[in-house]
């Protein structure tokens with residue numbers, strides 16, 4: 001499947017084409033407007049925009065695109081680091097980035113986005129069969145360094161860009177232990193109105209005293225996104241590849257309820273979980289009635305989901321009736337339910353109103369057939385990982401005003 005992806009991505013990771021005077025790694029805030037340049041800014045210089053010498057004295061580094069004719073002059077004029085990137089690289093005023101000694105650039109915060117996520121660790125204590133971002137070994141990660149990087153990032157975000165919602169993700173964020181509490185506290189200190197969306201497997205939240213402290217640091221602005229993959233331990237523990245995980249996650253969910261942390265219960269829809277979906281819906285409705293909402297989530301075809309495709313992949317078209325029945329169960333019990341990551345054309349009509357535009361802008365893509373679809377503005381589209389080889393569905397077809405023209409088939 002051909003998909004089109006926006007170039008301006010949050011998780012920008014690009015290699016500089018050339019570097020001058022860069023002797024040490026940098027972490028800093030991008031300035032583009034001359035009047036926004038402050039001490040320690042990393043200035044992103046557009047080609048026709050000269051930098052006055054007075055401003056140059058204070059900045060930490062200058063990034064310019066390779067079509068900038070002033071690069072040679074600039075490098076002779078100053079000892080500050082100059083980093084040359086492709087003209088496709090886009091930065092916004094207020095972005096927070098790191099530049100390694102070798103010129104690798106990572107964007108940690110994108111000022112112009114509403115979907116900012118802080119990746120606090122790449123280590124996890126689960127090993128889910130469909131994990132889109134398989135964890136790294138614990139030995140490769142220094143949690144103290146991660147914590148400091150996140151705290152510095154938070155400190156660099158301008159007040160005017162400080163987001164209404166900030167996602168904390170991993171790996172498993174609770175593996176930072178005290179470090180996570182410090183990060184939550186730092187966000188709350190900056191803005192007590194910011195909703196902190198913590199994506200966690202919930203196992204460590206079975207530690208009652210930890211969850212109590214987490215709730216206290218979060219000042220009731222904490223929404224824990226916790227996955228549950230089955231109504232019995234055998235299913236959940238198999239999906240997360242960890243014995244005992246179900247019991248810990250359940251204890252974590254109850255502790256969240258006890259200490260007033262809102263819960264978004266996440267069910268990833270795959271070949272294993274959809275088989276028992278209505279049983280899971282009954283279990284949740286009877287035992288976890290306190291959750292704020294349920295997110296039924298289409299799977300992202302990356303990482304282990306690609307590797308284990310045979311075992312976990314199912315075309316969402318095949319479970320659309322099961323999805324309708326499951327939503328009906330939650331409706332009967334008065335539980336708020338949303339459907340994430342599933343395009344409108346592959347769910348039943350009664351499911352469409354529950355579908356959300358859930359795919360973050362930095363990893364959202366579309367099929368060419370979507371151009372003619374009248375529901376495109378309400379649809380979530382695809383993860384950019386959907387490709388000809390790792391397609392999502394054989395049943396993508398645009399909605400058109402004339403129903404006769406519907407069901408142009410493609411994909412596969």
Ligand code: SF4
Pocket residue numbers: 343344345346367369370373374375376379380381396397398399
């Ligand atoms: S064809 Fe329409 S409904 Fe289907 S994925 Fe594209 S925009 Fe969404």
